[in-house]
Amino acid sequence: MKIRLDTLEERLDNMVNEYTTRKQLSLIQMKKGIISREDFLEEAREYIHAYLEVSEGEEKKLIKAFEQYIFGYSRLSPLIDDPEISDIRIVSFDNVRVKKQGKRVDGGISFRSEKEYRQFVDYVATKNQVNISNMNAIQRFTDTESHPGFILRFTISMPLVNTYSEPYLCIRKVPKNFPQMKELIDRKMLDTRTAELLIERFRKGSTLICGGNSSGKTTLLNALKETLPDDVAILVAQQADELTTKFHPDMMFLHSLPGSGESQISYDLKNISIAGLTMDVDFFIIGEVKGAEALYLLNAAYTGQLCAATIHAPSADKAPNKLVDYAMYDSRYSRDELMKMMDCFQTLVFMEHYQVRQIYACKGWREDVHDLQYERIL
Secondary structure, eight states: OOBOOOSHHHHHHHHHHHHHTTTHHHHHHHHHTSSOHHHHHHHHHHHHHHHBOOOHHHHHHHHHHHHHHHHSOGGGHHHHHOTTEEEEEEEETTEEEEEETTEEEEOSOOOSOHHHHHHHHHHHHHHTTOOOSGGGSEEEEEESSSOSSEEEEEEEEOTTTSSSSSOEEEEEEEESSOOOHHHHHHTTSSOHHHHHHHHHHHHHSEEEEEESTTSSHHHHHHHHHTTSOTTSOEEEEESSTTOOOSSOSSEEEEEOBOOOTTOOOOBOHHHHHHHHTTSOOSEEEESOOOSTHHHHHHHHHHTTOEEEEEEEOSSGGGHHHHHHHHHGGGOOSOHHHHHHHGGGEEEEEEEETTEEEEEEEEEEEETTTTEEEEEEOO
């Protein structure tokens, strides 16, 4: 028996609900490439013919709306398309916030109801083959395919762990066409002299880039690694696929894989860092140091391998202490021993508000004060 629904939004809700519940397998198969986009949409047309009472003109509009929903991100698509927006935060169905040109403002859109928003969250999880059951109430994942201009990094936390009854959804947009050093100079992240200094030091010694959230750390590291010569073999280990390459012929990328649900398969940054160090590389990069992988980065640098990483820290001279804190999670070394090893990181860079604010050169360990000595060169 066919269902009579009066509005396009009601019909679209019906189809999205169908494909995030009973027809979820079709959505997953399309995502994996098992069935084509055309076959998926033909199946959707067959569903409309069988279950929804619509005219020919209404069917065309419904298919177009469904296609835009499935292959984009519904109401969020305009925000994702906007190149000036770097982050999207959904606090509740009627409270969508964005970071636009570095400022947090209202996104100018909302979902109609809690039900529609929860349906959207279920769809996002299904589309990205992520389980958001009670066993997986906090999920982080990356979508590298849906948008031509951006890699989308998602974090979802479900009501099981939230104080309030709605999910939280955060999206970080990482440009696929990331800026090169010349573009960063044009954008006033740094001047030409500073760029030349960093490129020279990046090639000769290990580099640690620090700063707060959305300060430009990853953007600078992405540009610097593209300046490495073609005969340098590079390995990048990262939690999310934020670092990519445009030109370099010998750059490999590994990302962490968290376990989900009943699956015991997981690879954290520590695991892939250990594996990466056996892969005959000249330059080892960790996208962002957050845990015990710090020890393996430090060991690699201490044995003479060139390394680079980003880390959260309030200033350049505080970054070594932060990295050593992480290294101690998985180490039998004393703090002094680890700090001595930190002298292999010859360059410390501090980023703030998308600008290079400080650069320090390491002058080595001073035994009399039990600390590293640095010279500020910017």
